[in-house]
Every structure is written in C-alpha cells, then in structure tokens.
Amino acid sequence: MTVRELIETHPHPTSTDREVLVRCIEDCFECAATCTGCADACLAEDDVRELVRCIRLCLDCADACAAAMRILGRQTDPHPPTQLNTLEACLAACRACADECERHADHHEHCRLSAEECRRCERACEDLRSALARP
C-alpha cells in the first residue's frame, strides 16, 4: 500500500514504531470502509428494525476511524494528547461496533465481516496506544 511508503518519505520521521503506526492507519481505513458498507447493507435488510443499533454504531465507527486515520497519520508537529484521545475514541467505537455486529454475524454475512474488521482495528489501536505510551 502507498500509505506505508509515504510515511517513510516524511521529512520528520515519526518517533513511534512505524510498523505499528502504519498498521493502525491502514486498519482505520479498512474499518471505515467496512462499517460504511455494513450500515448500508443493514439498511437494505428486511429485519432493519432489529439492526438499528448496529447501523448507528457502524456510522459512529466509520466517523471515528476516518478522524483517527487523518489525525494519527500526520507526523508534522503532532500533539500527543489529541492523538491519544483520538485513538481512545476510535478504540471505543471499534469495540462497541464489534460487540453489536457479532450479535448479527450468524444471519448477516456483512455483520460477520464488519465484526472481524472492527476487532482487527481495535487491536491495532491497542498496539499503537502501547507504542505511544513508550518513551
């Protein structure tokens, strides 16, 4: 992916573990796309009334991931509290969305895929949180 190469070309190289940072940004992108798609697929299901909470949390998760990948991806003069709180917000949104999507994973394949992607992004956020906490 170009993101990985691009982050390596920044004039001020990040002090964060680059591999962990790139993985988190990529997973945020993938998760934002997946949750946008799952919310849309849920809307078209016959049992949409059972999926209202899932749609809501997918929309939240897509918005949180979209903000996180922008704010965490910037390496010029970063502001650690903004980055850390943005990461926590993304983590909370991924976890809530994964929990809800898992409840529908048996009968809706898009929820199963979305749950998996949210869990992956949740772990990538946890790894980046650990990396940012290291001196």
Added chain:
Amino acid sequence: MTVRELIETHPHPTSTDREVLVRCIEDCFECAATCTGCADACLAEDDVRELVRCIRLCLDCADACAAAMRILGRQTDPHPPTQLNTLEACLAACRACADECERHADHHEHCRLSAEECRRCERACEDLRSALARP
C-alpha cells in the same frame, strides 16, 4: 438554527441537557469551519513557515470537531464510552489549536478569530462532559 429544532423532534428524546448538547454540536460545526478556514488562510501567508504548527493543529481540530458533531449528535442508541472519548478528543484538539492560534493572534486576524472559536468550543465540550457525567 435548524439543528436545535431538529434535535427536539427526535422520537427518543435525549436524556442529556438538551441546551448543552445543542450548543456543543453548533460550536463543533462553527469550529470545524473556522479551523478549515484558518488553515487555508495560514497557507497563503508570507510567513507560512512560522505557521506550520498552526496549520497542522487547525487540520486536526477540524477533523476532531467534524467527527464529534456527528457522533454526539446521534440520539438513537448512543454508546456512552464512544461519546465521552470522542468529546475528550475534540476538547484536546480545540485546546491545542487555541493555544497555538493565540500565539499568532496579534499579527493574523484569522488566527485571532480561530483562537476565540476554539476556546468557545472547548468550553462547550467541557459543559457537555459535565452534563454527560451527571446521572
């Protein structure tokens, strides 16, 4: 503003102090627009090299406010940890951006306006945080 009226028409009325919620959403909108504009005006200044940190924090603040107004504005099945962490991220971004814009407020009117708006949004976020913490 329509946002205020619209929030009153939601079938599940919010349990949060509505006045505080509406003010926070409106300030997030205004702050996102102002920071997008300040980053752009900074880019066109002759001393853009002195404004790099200001541009970066304005871009962060616009992204954090845009995510916050969407996630906080939704009243259907909200997830409190996602909302609270999103609010904290927005608060941190507003504070950092206000601090930096204030440093340039004497010589750039757009930085003065942006600093004022970021402080207003920071206070609205603090008020909403207090309101969300109440049972």
Added chain:
Amino acid sequence: MTVRELIETHPHPTSTDREVLVRCIEDCFECAATCTGCADACLAEDDVRELVRCIRLCLDCADACAAAMRILGRQTDPHPPTQLNTLEACLAACRACADECERHADHHEHCRLSAEECRRCERACEDLRSALARP
C-alpha cells in the same frame, strides 16, 4: 458567524461574490448537521422500513455538504473544475434529499425541517454556481 468574518481576513481575497460564497458555506454546514440528525431520527422511527431511502439520501447529503464546505471554503489557489464539480455534487445530493424528505414531511417533523434546509442549501449552491460562472 465566525466563518463570515474569517473569510474576510484571508490574505488573498476571493474573486467570487463574498456574500454568495459565505451563504453557501454556512448552508452546507447547517445542511450537513440537519441531514445527519434526520438520518438518525429516521432510524429511531417505528416505520423505519418506509424511511430507508430517506436515510440513505440524508447520509449522502451530509457527506456531500461536508466535502463541499471544505473544498469551496478554501481560497488559496483554488482549482475551478474541482470546485464546480463539487458544487454540482452537493446540489444533486440536496435536491434528491429534499425530494425524498418532502414525501415524509407530513408525518415526521424532522423530515419537514430537513427538506426545508436541503432546499435552502440547494438554492445557495445554485447562486454560487451562477457567481462562479461569471468572469
């Protein structure tokens, strides 16, 4: 609103009719917020299955308005074809969303409010399109 003042402080003043530009940016903001709120309120209605198209078009309209207010608001080195096409996309999204919201305006107050706001934004986009076309 701060946006109006901020646009006046830009080092490179816009060649576009400033009043028309500011109104369009403000309406895009208001419309993005209103459509985000209407989609969310629709989700919580008992007849959500009748509102699926309305939700979808509200989500589109919020996304189109959010992109438009950023891209149109930037005054540094603008690229006319990008601005014009972004405006057309916003206009199409507002029109489609207004048409659909009007169909539900009798029984859902949030749809009535959203339809009104989309029509207002549609007109502001048309006015800006005329202004941009003038030499």
Added chain:
Amino acid sequence: MTVRELIETHPHPTSTDREVLVRCIEDCFECAATCTGCADACLAEDDVRELVRCIRLCLDCADACAAAMRILGRQTDPHPPTQLNTLEACLAACRACADECERHADHHEHCRLSAEECRRCERACEDLRSALARP
C-alpha cells in the same frame, strides 16, 4: 480486502460492474490516505512556500475521495445524478492533484507517490464513470 467481500454480501446486489466499483472505492481510500500524508509531509519541508498549491490540492483531493468512497459505496437506493456528480468531483480533484504533485516529484518522494496514486484513482473513476453510463 474486506471491502470487496462486503460489497458482495449486500442484500441488493449492485447493477454496476462490481469489479470496477470495488476498485474505485479502494483507490479512493488509498488516495485519501496518500493525499492526507502528502499534504502533511509538504508542510514539514523547508521549501513549504513552493508547495502551497500542492498542499491545497492534496487537502481537496483527500476530501473529495472521502466523500466519493462513502457515496459510491452505498448500494441501497442509490441516486444516479448524485453518484455521477460525486464521481466527477473526485475525478477533477485527482487530476488537479496529480498534475501539481508531478511538478514536485523529482525533489520530493512523497509527491511522486501521491501523483502516482492520484493517477491510479483518476483512472478508476473514469472506468466507473463508463460503467455507470452503460445501461
């Protein structure tokens, strides 16, 4: 990528050539990330004053791609004029950004990468435009 699988699980399968649609959504994501990163890297360069137009067009392109991947990715009750105009806006933004990034590709590796990604996304948008025009 999960996006591809997810689009296949939608209850209302798209009438558009699925391969072309998925490629466009994926390229919009990649391009949004790359342009966000290139704008940020440009900000940190010593010759930032020469890169002002590049930064502006990268910010536009990231916003246009982010809106496009959301609006084009939704398959529930799509509105063709909104989708087509959104695609045109994305195409115009990618082309303008590629043209400008290419001017700096010799001395900034991030501009070279960003130019390549913008061209790839431009072509994916053209292919989707052709596919949408087919009956």
